[in-house]
Amino acid sequence: MxxxxxxxxxxxxxxxxxxxxxxxxxxxxxxxxxxxxxxxxxxxxxxxxxxGQPSMTYYRQVLSLVEDPSKIQRERQLKQLFEESPVSELKDDDFISDDVLDLSEQITRMTKNGTGAYTESKGFDFIREAIAEFIDKRDDVEGSGGVKSDPEKIFLTTGASGGVKYVIDLLIADPNDGIMIPIPQYPLYSASIKKAGGVQVDYYPDEDSDWTFSRDVLDESLDKARQQGVMVKGIVVINPGNPTGAVLNRNSIDEVIQFAKENGLVIIADEVYQENIYNGEFISFAKALGDLKVPLFSLHSISKGFYGECGHRGGYLEVRNPPKVQGSDLDFLDLLLKQASVSLCSNTAGQLLTYLMVSPPEEDSHSYVQFxxxxxxxxxxxxxxxxxxxxxxxxxxxxxxxxxxxxxxxxxxxxxxxxxxxxxxxxxxxxxxxxxxxxxxxxxxxxxxxxxxxxxxxxxxxxxxxxxxxxxxxxxxxxxxxxxx
Ligand SMILES: Cc1ncc(COP(=O)(O)O)c(C=O)c1O
Missing domain, CATH: 3.90.1150.10 (Aspartate Aminotransferase, domain 1)
Known part of the structure; x- marks a missing residue:
């Protein structure tokens, strides 16, 4: 006692x-x-x-109006009053533009129950559809004959972190299960593997060659882990990299895909910095994968890019080629949904900002130039x-x-x-x-x-x-x- x-x-x-x-x-x-x-x-x-990075005016205008739709009508009334009797201290631009008011009204209608209610566990349908369209456009699916994104395989998450945890928790089924991560890495990965009780399997991009990596580096790390009795299930790639900032070229991406295919691994592609490329080009894993049947979990977030909306905790997880679950009729999508259901849903402000991230203003709209x-x-x-x-x-x-x-x-x-x-x-x-x-x-x-x-x-x-x-x-x-x- x-x-x-x-x-x-x-x-x-x-x-x-x-x-x-x-x-x-x-x-x-x-x-x-x-x-x-x-x-x-x-x-x-x-x-x-x-x-001190400013928030994007467009995002915040829409978000605040959708959070409080009564202000949409009020804005319209104020605008009308101003048009009927102009005030010298005010300019047209001091009012929220019609395209923002229209969009906010449209989103309010699509959310049906407003932002204070739980949503579907995967997130609002219309947002998942917009994400799929965004991915197809980003990857020029039509022009390149690529594979279209499927809104049913998209989950809105609490930042990208929420999606990473879902996938790692699912993959680690046994203390000998391991996941390959680049070293150096963003500690979300080491921490999530540790929490799930699995093995962190390190691979080392070559610093002196600008953090590129060859097939040898991947094979070496996998062989070593297997010799130690580790059952390697997947490989994490962070592109552009954190902490290195390195941007992967097509060759390195193809190496990873081929490596994963030959060794029966899933790929976790952390692409939260896809807008933060200052010279050169971002190539998504989804695009490079094409119709190869390798399971791919891609992550994106509202926290980075030029949006920087970290506190709103929004992001998405897109799945391609979800694996079947051993000993069951289910596949990974079913179990991701089960995980999402336990948390009910990701927060609605994060979901809405994810919608805005993937649907920038139209080129002919009033907001476009400022955006x-x-x-x-x-x-x-x-x-x-x-x-x-x-x-x-x-x-x-x-x-x-x-x-x-x-x-x-x-x-x-x-x-x-x-x-x-x-x-x-x-x-x-x-x-x-x-x-x-x-x-x-x-x-x-x-x-x-x-x-x-x-x-x-x-x-x-x-x-x-x-x-x-x-x-x-x-x-x-x-x-x-x-x-x-
Ligand atoms: C590589 C990487 N992935 C994921 C995250 C987590 O982002 P989120 O705020 O979307 O959870 C970060 C945050 O810094 C990151 O650097």
Whole structure:
């Protein structure tokens, strides 16, 4: 019998051991310093609006009107009053445009019960149909003779994270079941595999070749896992990459598809940064797959791109070639639906923003020009900020950064850390001295013997221009200060 007054309960060991570096010890220390009054620049997470990225006017206008449809009528009345008796302080543009009002009305009708009711577990039908159309258009299915997306195989999810968890929970059936993930990786994957009680099987894209990977790298990792008795079920690919920012070329994508086909694996394609490509082209796994019968789970999200609506937690999971379930008449779609049903549905604001993400304003609409301008400004700004940070690396001793810039991150290699110092020590010291909060490379996994950090290049340019010279000064002092003679 316990005499302690504090209750003690045994918990799920997998959750106890799970790690998530982007909200780990360094960001926690940053929050502590901030509470003490120190100015902190949070570059530890791809959370654009937290760093001042504006929301898209079009999205927010529609979202707010659909949340409160009584305002649609009111807007129309105000507009009419203004037209009948113009007021000099107001211009036509101060009113919400008719196309936004019409669309909001149309969406309100399609939601039937409004935004406060549970939806179908998979999400609103009209949104899943719009996503399928978006995918077909993005991948030029008609022109290229590709395979059309099926709205019945699309699930609206709580961010892309919700979809990833569904798939990983389904795949890990036994403690020996494993999933291949790229190293470095976004810790959602390592954490979800850990939580599901499976085995993380690492494969290593080649940093010095701009994070590309060859078939050898995939075979080597699979063989090693199999020799250890791991039953590998799937492979995760993040394109563009987090934390590397690397953008996969067609060759690497085809290698993965062929590899998965030959080894009976499913592919989990994390494509949340598909709009964050600053030079070059995004090729989706769905497009590259064509009519090959390899199971594919593709993820997209409203959190990234130029939309940056992380807090609204929206995204989708598209399934192609869903596998049959062993020992049952069911297939993966049935079980994904079962999982979605247990959570009832993903939140409606996230669903609506996903709808808007896949249905931008028509070219001849009033909102189009402003929409395109805002989108261009955000993406141009991101590209510029990445370039400023990269230029700073050139002035830091022993820092190299590989690959084209993609996503929202740079992942420089720190080649000259003093003996005995890790990238964690470096990031902590950088935070304490300059207020810049980054994440140590070890939080994402990295090749043994290397050190990195990840920086999200999201803060406003003046903030970056202020902190970068201090970082350069800190860096060059740090790498030279602990020398053992
Ligand atoms: C590669 C990758 N996948 C998924 C996510 C999760 O995104 P969401 O906000 O849609 O859950 C992130 C978030 O940073 C990410 O970087």
């Amino acid at each position: 316990t005499t302690s007054s504090e209750p003690i309960i045994q918990v799920n060991q997998n959750i106890l051991e799970m790690e998530y570096a982007v909200r780990g010890p360094i960001p926690q220390r940053a929050a502590e310093l901030q509470r003490e009054g120190k100015p902190i620049i949070f570059c530890n997470i791809g959370n654009p609006q937290a760093l 395109v301008q805002e989108k261009k400004n955000i993406l141009r700004d991101l590209r510029k900020k990445a370039a400023i940070v990269r230029e700073a690396f050139a002035q830091m001793e022993g820092v190299e950064c590989f690959g084209e810039t993609g996503a929202m991150y740079l992942f420089p290699r720190l080649n000259k850390l003093p003996e005995g110092k890790t990238d964690f020590d470096y990031c902590l010291a950088l935070l304490e001295e300059t207020g810049l909060c980054t994440v140590n490379g070890s939080g994402f996994g990295q090749k043994a013997g290397t050190n990195h950090l990840r920086i999200a290049f999201l803060p406003p340019t003046p903030l970056l221009e202020d902190v970068l010279p201090r970082w350069i000064e800190f860096h060059n002092r740090y790498v030279n200060s602990y020398r053992t003679e």
